[in-house]
Amino acid sequence: MSARRGTVPVRGYAVTPWSRALIDVVEGRNTGDGGVPVVDSTRITKARRYFRDRHVHQLTIRPGTVTSSVQGSQLDPFEVIVSMRTVDTPTVVTLLSARDGVTEVMSLARGEQPRTLGELILPTESADVAGDCTCPDDSGRCIHVLSTMFEVAAEIDRSPTTLLTVMGTSLPELLDAIEDLSPTRPPAPAESGRTESEGTGSAEPAGTPPRVDFFGTGATAPSLPSPPRMSPLTDLDGTALRAALRASGIAPGDIAEAIDDLTDLYDRIIED
Numbered sequence: 164m165s166a167r168r169g170t171v172p173v174r175g176y177a178v179t180p181w182s183r184a185l186i187d188v189v190e191g192r193n194t195g196d197g198g199v200p201v202v203d204s205t206r207i208t209k210a211r212r213y214f215r216d217r218h219v220h221q222l223t224i225r226p227g228t229v230t231s232s233v234q235g236s237q238l239d240p241f242e243v244i245v246s247m248r249t250v251d252t253p254t255v256v257t258l259l260s261a262r263d264g265v266t267e268v269m270s271l272a273r274g275e276q277p278r279t280l281g282e283l284i285l286p287t288e289s290a291d292v293a294g295d296c297t298c299p300d301d302s303g304r305c306i307h308v309l310s311t312m313f314e315v316a317a318e319i320d321r322s323p324t325t326l327l328t329v330m331g332t333s334l335p336e337l338l339d340a341i342e343d344l345s346p347t348r349p350p351a352p353a354e355s356g357r358t359e360s361e362g363t364g365s366a367e368p369a370g371t372p373p374r375v376d377f378f379g380t381g382a383t384a385p386s387l388p389s390p391p392r393m394s395p396l397t398d399l400d401g402t403a404l405r406a407a408l409r410a411s412g413i414a415p416g417d418i419a420e421a422i423d424d425l426t427d428l429y430d431r432i433i434e435d
Contacts, residue, residue, distance in 0.1 A: 174215050175317070177379045181276045181326050182316035184285050189304070189312045191289045201289055202304045208427045210309030215419055220316045226331040229315055233307040235294075240296045243311045248291040250333025255283050256340040268337050284330045 177183040191201025193333035213219065213233065221232045222238065229245040259265055259280060286292055294308035318325045326335050405418050413421050 172261055174217075176214060176313045176320065177316045179276055179320045179323075181281050181285065181323060182319040184281065185319065185326070185329075186312065186316050188286045188289060189309065191304075204427055206306050206309060210306040210313060211374070211423050211426065212420075213306060213422070214313040214317075219310050222311065222314050222318075224315065224318065225330055226324060226328055226333075229311060229329065231307075231311040231314065233310060235298060235307055238420055241296050241307045243297075243307050244294075244295045245308060245311060245315075245421060246293045247329055247331065248286060250284050252332045252340050253327060253343070254357065255280075255332065256344055259284055260341075263340055268334070268341065271334055272328075274323060281326075284326065284332065286330070297403045302364060342361065364418035 169330045179187040190207060198201065220233045220234065221230070223230045227249040229247075231243045232240045233243055234240045256265070259267070262279055264277065264279035270277050292312070294303045294305070296305050296307045298307055300303050315325070316328060324334055324428045327337070340343050404422070408418050408421050
């Protein structure tokens with residue numbers, strides 16, 4: 164009974180595609196240098212422990228801005244401000260329409276994280292995320308900024324629309340932009356009676372530009388998507404992992420720290 168009472172559930176973050184992609188940018192893993200993080204592993208490990216031990220308080224997520232108060236090594240907490248390079252909603256919808264992904268927006272209401280929409284709204288480089296903290300570390304990626312972004316990732320795991328807010332848009336704004344975009348599509352003229360049976364070879368009226376479908380049109384196809392970085396420690400069944408650690412002789416109260424150590428070790432392995 165005492166062992167069960169001392170067991171503390173391990174907190175997770177970046178367990179869904181959108182939040183994992185965001186954290187990869189925050190840590191600098193997608194900067195084109197082979198996935199090596201800009202942030203050193205020691206800071207990441209400390210920030211994970213801050214997240215796990217709930218050192219982040221008063222988390223506030225507004226369009227393009229995240230603020231928090233993080234209890235650190237000093238008596239008074241440190242104040243954190245993270246600024247995001249926001250997206251332009253009409254541009255996102257235009258690009259989404261060009262890739263036949265408008266219907267993805269409605270899947271957000273079902274708690275899904277559609278890939279095409281994510282590729283258009285997620286930050287793509289470390290410079291898109293600017294961190295500021297009242298602690299002495301002025302690197303922009305101190306453990307307080309990192310732990311704050313881990314909390315944001317956990318919120319995105321719970322509610323994908325959180326990413327929209329972080330990036331300066333919202334589901335209603337996307338839907339309004341889609342509605343505004345619809346009238347711009349030119350309808351077929353009523354007086355045109357040409358059909359495929361009349362030898363035009365197309366049901367479209369003369370003068371209508373061909374639709375870009377990337378199949379046999381000679382148009383440049385979009386670049387292949389980059390597969391998300393996989394982490395076995397977040398993809399494994401957490402219950403089975405904790406059971407394996409207990410079977411290896413680790414005390415129940417030390418399991419969370421052991422998982423942190425394993426995650427740190429895995430990061431060092433893939434960096435090399």
